[in-house]
Amino acid sequence: MFLAFALITLLGALGMLLQKNIIVAGLCMVASFFGVAGLFVLLANPVAAALQIIVYTGAILVLVLFVIMMLNSHEEEPAETSRPIQRWVSVILSLALAVGAVKLVLASKGLQQLAEKGAAVPPAVTLQGVGAVLFADHLLGFEVAGLMLLAAMVGAVALTKRNL
Amino acid sequence: MTGMDAILHGGLQGYLVVALLLFAIGLASVLLRRTLLLQFMGVELMLNAANVALLAFARSRGGDLQGTVFYLFIIAVAACEAAVGLALIIGLYRHRDTTDSDRAASLKQ
Numbered sequence: 439m440f441l442a443f444a445l446i447t448l449l450g451a452l453g454m455l456l457q458k459n460i461i462v463a464g465l466c467m468v469a470s471f472f473g474v475a476g477l478f479v480l481l482a483n484p485v486a487a488a489l490q491i492i493v494y495t496g497a498i499l500v501l502v503l504f505v506i507m508m509l510n511s512h513e514e515e516p517a518e519t520s521r522p523i524q525r526w527v528s529v530i531l532s533l534a535l536a537v538g539a540v541k542l543v544l545a546s547k548g549l550q551q552l553a554e555k556g557a558a559v560p561p562a563v564t565l566q567g568v569g570a571v572l573f574a575d576h577l578l579g580f581e582v583a584g585l586m587l588l589a590a591m592v593g594a595v596a597l598t599k600r601n602l
Numbered sequence: 603m604t605g606m607d608a609i610l611h612g613g614l615q616g617y618l619v620v621a622l623l624l625f626a627i628g629l630a631s632v633l634l635r636r637t638l639l640l641q642f643m644g645v646e647l648m649l650n651a652a653n654v655a656l657l658a659f660a661r662s663r664g665g666d667l668q669g670t671v672f673y674l675f676i677i678a679v680a681a682c683e684a685a686v687g688l689a690l691i692i693g694l695y696r697h698r699d700t701t702d703s704d705r706a707a708s709l710k711q
Contacts, residue, residue: 528634553614
């Protein structure tokens with residue numbers, strides 16, 4: 439199961455990276471986010487999985503797809519100036535980051551100890567438990583997050599409106 | 603569980619490897635694609651990679667609820683970023699008629 443969801447996630451992400459059509463790239467992102475939600479279920483965390491589907495695929499990506507269709511920019515515009523050096527440097531940088539980080543994770547003794555210590559599957563996270571922790575320990579953070587969402591909403595309206 | 607085994611059967615290292623590869627793909631799409639919308643999606647991908655790593659560590663600590671709460675805050679920030687970022691892209695498109703980041707290299711017209 440883990441391998442299946444991991445493959446969905448990574449192939450969706452790769453599809454987004456390589457796809458020419460931007461709408462298809464957005465739909466690849468949806469597949470990738472569903473894969474991530476599956477990974478969260480395997481991590482005994484159905485709350486996060488539900489939130490992932492509702493917020494990321496349901497809200498954020500739908501918003502992105504709406505903007506793509508509204509701007510009518512389905513294809514990437516042809517490059518103004520080709521920058522071969524920058525492109526090769528970024529390819530090499532990303533590959534080096536991926537390979538190096540994976541090697542570090544696989545070689546790490548501390549991570550292996552941590553994985554062995556927490557190998558038993560914990561009880562699934564419940565919404566009730568999350569709510570209790572959220573409102574008992576993080577009430578201020580919760581309020582600030584609400585204020586920040588309001589500010590972002592007002593800012594988005596102010597930025598997009600032609601004449602206020 | 604050793605490294606390769608963990609990747610195949612979903613140990614902590616397996617989730618971390620997935621998260622790191624997801625981050626690298628997101629970084630590559632920010633660096634390689636020219637359309638701002640795709641770069642934006644790459645940023646979302648990198649945020650998601652962080653979430654996967656965070657919740658994997660929370661699970662290996664015995665299902666720590668603080669991890670899920672932190673994930674909630676990350677989602678709130680991502681939603682704000684999406685709203686403001688897309689508004690900026692629309693604003694740029696109105697001014698320049700383009701969503702290409704190379705063509706928006708200078709802020710003045």
